Amino acid sequence: MTIDKDLIAETYSPLSSVAAVSEGLLSVGYISSEEISTAIYLAVHLRKPILIEGPAGVGKTDLAQSLSRYLDVPLERLQCYEGLDESKSLYEWKYGKQLLYTQILKDRLNDVVGDAGTIADLTGRLATFEDLFFSHDFLEPRPLLRAMEQTSGSVLLIDEIDKSDEEFEAFLLEVLSDYQVTVPEIGTIKANVPPIVILTSNNVRDLGDALKRRCLHLYIGFPDAAREREIVRARVPDVSDSLLTQLVSFVQDLRTKDLRKRPSISETVDWARTLLLMHADSLDEAMVRKTLNVLLKYESDIEATSNAIGSMARNAASSSESKRLPSGYPSLS
Amino acid sequence: MSAERTITDFVRALRSADVKVSTAETLDAVKAVDLVGYEDREFLKTALRSVLAKSEAEKDTYDRLFELFFQRKQKEQSEKTESSEQDAGEDSGEPQNFMDIAESSDEAVIEMALERAGQASGLQDIRFSTQTSYYAQQMLKEMGVREMEAELLEQLQAHTPEGDAEAERMMDARKKMTARAIEFAKQQFEVFGAGATQQFRDDFLADKRINEMDRSDMERMKPLIQKLAKRLVSKHSRRKRQKNRGQLDIRKTLRANAGRDGVPFDVHWRQTKKDRPKLVLICDVSGSVARFVRFLLLFLYCVRDVVPDLHTYAFSARLKDVGPYLDTSLDGFESAMERILAEIGWGSTDYGQALSDLQVDHWSKIDRRTTVIVLGDARSNHGDPRIDIFEDLAAKTKRIVWLNPEARPLWGTGDSEMLRYFPHCSTVTMLSNLKQLERAIDDVLMHYS
Numbered sequence: 001m002t003i004d005k006d007l008i009a010e011t012y013s014p015l016s017s018v019a020a021v022s023e024g025l026l027s028v029g030y031i032s033s034e035e036i037s038t039a040i041y042l043a044v045h046l047r048k049p050i051l052i053e054g055p056a057g058v059g060k061t062d063l064a065q066s067l068s069r070y071l072d073v074p075l076e077r078l079q080c081y082e083g084l085d086e087s088k089s090l091y092e093w094k095y096g097k098q099l100l101y102t103q104i105l106k107d108r109l110n111d112v113v114g115d116a117g118t119i120a121d122l123t124g125r126l127a128t129f130e131d132l133f134f135s136h137d138f139l140e141p142r143p144l145l146r147a148m149e150q151t152s153g154s155v156l157l158i159d160e161i162d163k164s165d166e167e168f169e170a171f172l173l174e175v176l177s178d179y180q181v182t183v184p185e186i187g188t189i190k191a192n193v194p195p196i197v198i199l200t201s202n203n204v205r206d207l208g209d210a211l212k213r214r215c216l217h218l219y220i221g222f223p224d225a226a227r228e229r230e231i232v233r234a235r236v237p238d239v240s241d242s243l244l245t246q247l248v249s250f251v252q253d254l255r256t257k258d259l260r261k262r263p264s265i266s267e268t269v270d271w272a273r274t275l276l277l278m279h280a281d282s283l284d285e286a287m288v289r290k291t292l293n294v295l296l297k298y299e300s301d302i303e304a305t306s307n308a309i310g311s312m313a314r315n316a317a318s319s320s321e322s323k324r325l326p327s328g329y330p331s332l333s
Numbered sequence: 334m335s336a337e338r339t340i341t342d343f344v345r346a347l348r349s350a351d352v353k354v355s356t357a358e359t360l361d362a363v364k365a366v367d368l369v370g371y372e373d374r375e376f377l378k379t380a381l382r383s384v385l386a387k388s389e390a391e392k393d394t395y396d397r398l399f400e401l402f403f404q405r406k407q408k409e410q411s412e413k414t415e416s417s418e419q420d421a422g423e424d425s426g427e428p429q430n431f432m433d434i435a436e437s438s439d440e441a442v443i444e445m446a447l448e449r450a451g452q453a454s455g456l457q458d459i460r461f462s463t464q465t466s467y468y469a470q471q472m473l474k475e476m477g478v479r480e481m482e483a484e485l486l487e488q489l490q491a492h493t494p495e496g497d498a499e500a501e502r503m504m505d506a507r508k509k510m511t512a513r514a515i516e517f518a519k520q521q522f523e524v525f526g527a528g529a530t531q532q533f534r535d536d537f538l539a540d541k542r543i544n545e546m547d548r549s550d551m552e553r554m555k556p557l558i559q560k561l562a563k564r565l566v567s568k569h570s571r572r573k574r575q576k577n578r579g580q581l582d583i584r585k586t587l588r589a590n591a592g593r594d595g596v597p598f599d600v601h602w603r604q605t606k607k608d609r610p611k612l613v614l615i616c617d618v619s620g621s622v623a624r625f626v627r628f629l630l631l632f633l634y635c636v637r638d639v640v641p642d643l644h645t646y647a648f649s650a651r652l653k654d655v656g657p658y659l660d661t662s663l664d665g666f667e668s669a670m671e672r673i674l675a676e677i678g679w680g681s682t683d684y685g686q687a688l689s690d691l692q693v694d695h696w697s698k699i700d701r702r703t704t705v706i707v708l709g710d711a712r713s714n715h716g717d718p719r720i721d722i723f724e725d726l727a728a729k730t731k732r733i734v735w736l737n738p739e740a741r742p743l744w745g746t747g748d749s750e751m752l753r754y755f756p757h758c759s760t761v762t763m764l765s766n767l768k769q770l771e772r773a774i775d776d777v778l779m780h781y782s
Binding site: 209214217 | 353355357358361364365368369375376379380382383384386387388389392563566567592593594596598599661664665
């Protein structure tokens with residue numbers, strides 16, 4: 001198979017400009033930023049994988065999912081962990097099926113070899129069947145191979161690459177630079193339409209330079225208040241404007257504190273849902289104290305902020321007031 | 334200047350600032366520029382950032398250099414178009430004479446001459462800020478200052494009022510151009526040399542003796558320690574597994590092949606996991622050693638990702654567990670250190686008492702997988718050094734590493750008990766600078782992999 005330029009262009013045509021990327025992602029509920037859209041745009045047009053780093057819960061994995069939803073192509077997801085190897089990521093032979101077929105064929109073996117005179121003759125005849133067992137029919141494709149075999153493009157998400165071993169990282173290089181994989185018994189399989197490859201990392205360990213060099217690099221950090229409001233609005237549409245402003249400004253304030261784990265977007269969204277369930281229409285100290293464990297995941301963090309909660313809640317509560325003054329509150333929808 | 338040239342120059346600037354950019358990435362950058370064009374600066378900046386800068390630290394450097402570099406380029410470009418419009422009517426020849434350049438009313442002419450002279454004298458290789466005046470001189474030479482000076486001498490020797498006035502004019506011009514050249518060289522240093530200087534300074538600092546450091550050195554040490562520690566973390570973060578081939582892991586093999594009727598297609602071997610580092614740190618925080626303790630603690634604090642099991646004790650007279658003090662973020666480290674020194678760092682040092690405190694209160698935290706690191710000068714004010722406890726400790730642990738800030742010839746002199754502790758330690762190292770500290774910690778961690 002050769003790379004078909006027209007087909008590639010057609011598959012990824014919705015991503016023809018940075019603005020188109022942003023709009024497309026927005027249409028499936030992902031609020032992008034200039035930086036994210038530019039990286040996606042470049043990845044498609046330079047045909048390079050993207051390595052996304054950033055704290056947990058800022059939407060790294062979600063980006064890949066949204067992209068596949070928007071392009072309407074399959075998402076192949078490979079979750080990395082210590083000890084992940086080729087048989088889990090690339091392909092595996094269907095041993096059971098092979099065994100079963102051998103059992104069935106056993107009865108018919110006489111028909112095949114019945115009149116073979118010499119050993120050489122016998123091996124010659126058997127050799128013609130050898131390829132049968134190591135053919136595509138007996139191959140169990142795993143995410144990497146599946147992504148290469150998609151005829152109409154796909155999004156390949158290699159999640160938390162930093163959790164895998166260094167050997168696996170080296171193994172990925174062939175996939176990432178040439179969009180092809182090699183199965184020794186069959187040969188090299190090259191992607192017809194290269195997938196959009198997205199790797200994510202939480203920085204558990206430093207990745208190798210060879211891998212970094214092959215990828216575009218994107219850092220997704222915590223969003224600013226405006227983007228965070230949009231994100232929460234998209235995920236929790238029922239939340240009122242004033243509460244939204246208050247809770248986002250509270251979380252933004254909280255992130256500036258000295259914490260062991262700072263709350264992410266996913267925590268903000270969870271908190272918005274929690275507040276909604278509790279029928280809160282504005283922030284007050286008691287409410288924040290009751291629900292703080294949604295935002296902060298360490299007891300020491302909750303204790304450390306305990307003294308400041310009151311003033312932070314008041315600040316956040318007043319933030320929506322000041323924003324609703326004369327000029328009019330900007331519509332978020 | 335062509336797009337390729339601009340990008341390669343920029344890449345050069347990045348490399349000198351310790352951003353590692355490969356040739357392949359440079360090619361990608363050129364392709365990216367083809368794709369996005371130069372029109373939208375922010376777009377270009379974002380696009381190139383994702384191609385060239387591959388970590389958070391690199392992104393910061395990138396942002397700074399991008400502004401510096403392309404500001405200049407843009408100025409250059411706009412001036413070029415401007416001056417070419419102006420020149421269209423006049424003669425298109427460039428002014429070559431020094432005085433023509435210096436007295437040109439057109440700022441663009443001066444800028445361009447500086448740029449050209451800078452390139453001719455290899456200004457891009459500038460590495461140290463002290464080189465600016467040297468390069469400025471070279472640039473003036475390129476612009477023909479020698480010829481001008483010859484003429485200047487002639488005029489002075491003529492001893493005529495017109496000659497003096499002419500000489501005055503020339504000297505003014507030279508002064509003005511010297512200032513401009515130095516300013517230009519400084520700018521270029523910011524782009525091409527500042528990063529390299531930082532690298533040089535770091536290397537120098539890592540070699541400098543810790544007790545000779547002044548306050549400004551100490552402040553610069555913090556990021557440097559973080560950098561060195563990070564290097565160690567990535568080196569040791571991989572938990573090594575040893576395959577012990579030859580011993581079949583029957584349980585795992587059966588489990589893996591259950592679907593195939595127990596026919597062992599997929600064979601698993603026993604694996605032994607290496608121990609995670611387990612460190613117990615005993616620090617003498619009396620006056621003479623306190624400074625070293627700060628660095629050792631900061632260093633270990635930065636590598637705690639690979640050393641989850643770390644107990645820290647400090648003593649001068651009595652031993653105290655200072656682990657809880659250090660359970661803060663990096664910003665809180667300094668104040669934690671102050672507290673430790675204020676609470677424990679007084680009284681006369683007594684190694685014997687510290688060892689017996691360790692035996693009484695914390696003996697259970699030490700086992701055969703523990704490495705004990707002792708930091709101190711072993712000056713125990715002639716008290717009983719309690720060698721017996723130390724001997725027990727040595728038998729109980731994996732290794733004892735002693736870091737002594739004093740030079741070897743001083744060991745055992747006066748009230749130093751170093752030579753009596755010596756036989757029971759696995760290694761005793763002199764600790765005088767950061768490099769030795771890094772090597773010592775590396776060595777400790779190495780024994781766990």
